[in-house]
Amino acid sequence: MTSNVYFSNLRARSDDNNKGNKLVKLFKKAKFNELFDEKDLIGLKIHFGERGNDSYISPTLIRYVVDEIKKTGANPFLTDTNTLYHGMRHDSVNHFITAILNGFSYSVVEAPIIIADGLSSENEVLVDINQKHVKSAKIAGDIINADGLLVASHFKGHGLSGFGGAVKNLAMGCATIAGKLEQHECAKPIMTEDCINCGVCFKVCPVDAIAKEYVEVKQDYEYSIVYDKCIACMNCWDGCPEESIDLDWEKEIPEFIERMAEYALASVKGKSKKVGYINFLTNITPDCDCVPWSDAPIVPDIGFLASSDPVAIDAASVHLINQQKGNSDSMLHKNCGHGEDKFQGVWENVDGTQLLRYSEKIGLGSQDFRLIEI
Numbered sequence: 001m002t003s004n005v006y007f008s009n010l011r012a013r014s015d016d017n018n019k020g021n022k023l024v025k026l027f028k029k030a031k032f033n034e035l036f037d038e039k040d041l042i043g044l045k046i047h048f049g050e051r052g053n054d055s056y057i058s059p060t061l062i063r064y065v066v067d068e069i070k071k072t073g074a075n076p077f078l079t080d081t082n083t084l085y086h087g088m089r090h091d092s093v094n095h096f097i098t099a100i101l102n103g104f105s106y107s108v109v110e111a112p113i114i115i116a117d118g119l120s121s122e123n124e125v126l127v128d129i130n131q132k133h134v135k136s137a138k139i140a141g142d143i144i145n146a147d148g149l150l151v152a153s154h155f156k157g158h159g160l161s162g163f164g165g166a167v168k169n170l171a172m173g174c175a176t177i178a179g180k181l182e183q184h185e186c187a188k189p190i191m192t193e194d195c196i197n198c199g200v201c202f203k204v205c206p207v208d209a210i211a212k213e214y215v216e217v218k219q220d221y222e223y224s225i226v227y228d229k230c231i232a233c234m235n236c237w238d239g240c241p242e243e244s245i246d247l248d249w250e251k252e253i254p255e256f257i258e259r260m261a262e263y264a265l266a267s268v269k270g271k272s273k274k275v276g277y278i279n280f281l282t283n284i285t286p287d288c289d290c291v292p293w294s295d296a297p298i299v300p301d302i303g304f305l306a307s308s309d310p311v312a313i314d315a316a317s318v319h320l321i322n323q324q325k326g327n328s329d330s331m332l333h334k335n336c337g338h339g340e341d342k343f344q345g346v347w348e349n350v351d352g353t354q355l356l357r358y359s360e361k362i363g364l365g366s367q368d369f370r371l372i373e374i
Contacts, residue, residue: 003312005369006030007320009303010282020064023278023304027068029374030306032150032276038073040147040274044111045079045173047154048099051088052292055283057154059103065152065278066111076150078104080173081117081140083290084180085233086206092119116140121177127266131362133186133259137266138179148274151310155279155317157286157298157331160187160234160247161257162343162352164288165317166277166310167359171260174267183259184232187252189225194244197222201236201245210236238291249349257352261359264310268364277313279305284321286331286346298332298342299324311365315356318343319371 006029008022015021027033036042044065049056062078069076078099082090089095092115099113106112117123117140125144126136143149153169161168172180191201202210202223209229215222225236237245247253268275281302285295302320307313326336326345336345343352360367 001366002368002370003307003309003366004030005305005307005309005312005316005371007303007305007316007371007373009373010301019061023061023064024068025374026278026304026306027065030276030308032306033068033072035274035276036069036072036074036148040072040074041145042069042074042076042148042150043079043116043143043146044069044076045143045149045151045169047169047173047289048080048089048095048104049102049289050292051098051101053289053294055154055156055285055294056102056289057152057280059108061280062104062152063109065150066109069150074148076111077114078109078111079114079116079142079146081143081175082115082121082177084177084184084231085235085290087290087292114142116142116174117176124176124178127269129262129266129269131262131265133255134182134262134266137263138176138182139174139266140176143174143267148271149268149276151275151277153277153279154283154289155281155314155321156284156288157343157346158288158352159347160253160350161260161355162347162350163318165279165314167264167314167355167364168260170264170267170310172263175263179263181231183256183263186259187247187256188227188230188232189234189237189245189247191223191225192244192246194242195223196242196244198241199223200239200241204235204239206233206235207231253350254354257355258358261355261362261364264359265362265364275308277307277310279313279317281305281317281320296327296330298327298330298346300327307369309365309369311356311359311367312369315367316369316371318353318356
């Protein structure tokens with residue numbers, strides 16, 4: 001089945017065609033104004049960005065989406081879930097503070113913030129999906145209890161899944177910490193022979209999953225991963241200065257990607273008629289907005305997309321990004337020309353399109369899209 005994906009580029013020569021009004025036009029063209037009913041509680045699922053990151057979706061643009069939801073008579077709230085890694089969004093208090101510091105105050109967006117999985121991610125509902133890897137997914141209670149969702153995703157790269165868009169926003173973004181662990185636990189880091197025993201991994205591990213042992217012969221310490229404790233948060237992988245911590249890219253990462261697709265399916269179970277998706281193809285950086293920095297974009301800004309199909313909107317996003325010429329000053333390993341896979345040009349061990357194929361296979365949506373420019 002072919003799904004419609006509506007697209008607006010960023011060219012503007014009048015106030016009627018500024019970015020905010022482009023979003024309003026997309027909202028109406030995609031018929032999101034028909035999705036929600038009066039008094040519905042609608043979760044506007046976004047990523048607030050980590051502290052130090054500035055490539056997340058602008059709160060001033062989110063305000064336009066909030067206003068359009070309100071015009072339907074529904075009551076929107078901004079929402080996300082706490083992180084598996086121990087950064088500034090691991091609990092709801094610091095998550096809320098981070099959101100405010102990054103500009104998502106009520107005075108800007110005119111919608112309250114509700115961290116959907118509760119103070120310490122205890123607000124959890126099991127959703128039965130009976131898929132290959134996941135039988136019952138652990139989804140945030142306030143995602144389940146919301147009457148509908150508007151999923152606003154900053155499309156960008158990701159070290160483990162190649163890229164992150166609408167599907168990943170559902171999968172990781174709607175799961176509790178235990179649900180995120182269930183997705184990650186199949187792909188734990190591996191310490192290679194290149195390790196110089198500098199001890200950085202020991203310092204950054206939040207759960208004491210790095211063992212430190214003094215070796216008399218070497219008169220130095222050696223470090224190893226304690227897999228029973230490891231939560232696959234990837235702090236050690238990100239922090240290793242020698243890049244001597246690796247992953248099983250051929251076996252474990254493909255399973256991780258499939259688990260993500262299954263969790264995305266669980267996040268919208270029973271809500272298929274009340275979920276819309278907007279992808280922001282701006283500041284297309286190599287990394288997730290969870291990192292406390294924003295690297296140079298890999299391609300120029302492109303525009304905004306809207307659809308009722310999360311797989312189609314992500315497939316269209318990849319297509320549009322791959323049509324661009326890669327930024328040679330970015331993290332791309334090669335000067336990717338028009339039509340080449342930009343995300344594999346950054347994360348060469350990951351085939352991000354597997355997420356689209358598997359998502360389609362389990363019934364989340366269709367890769368077959370009709371791109372309609374407005």
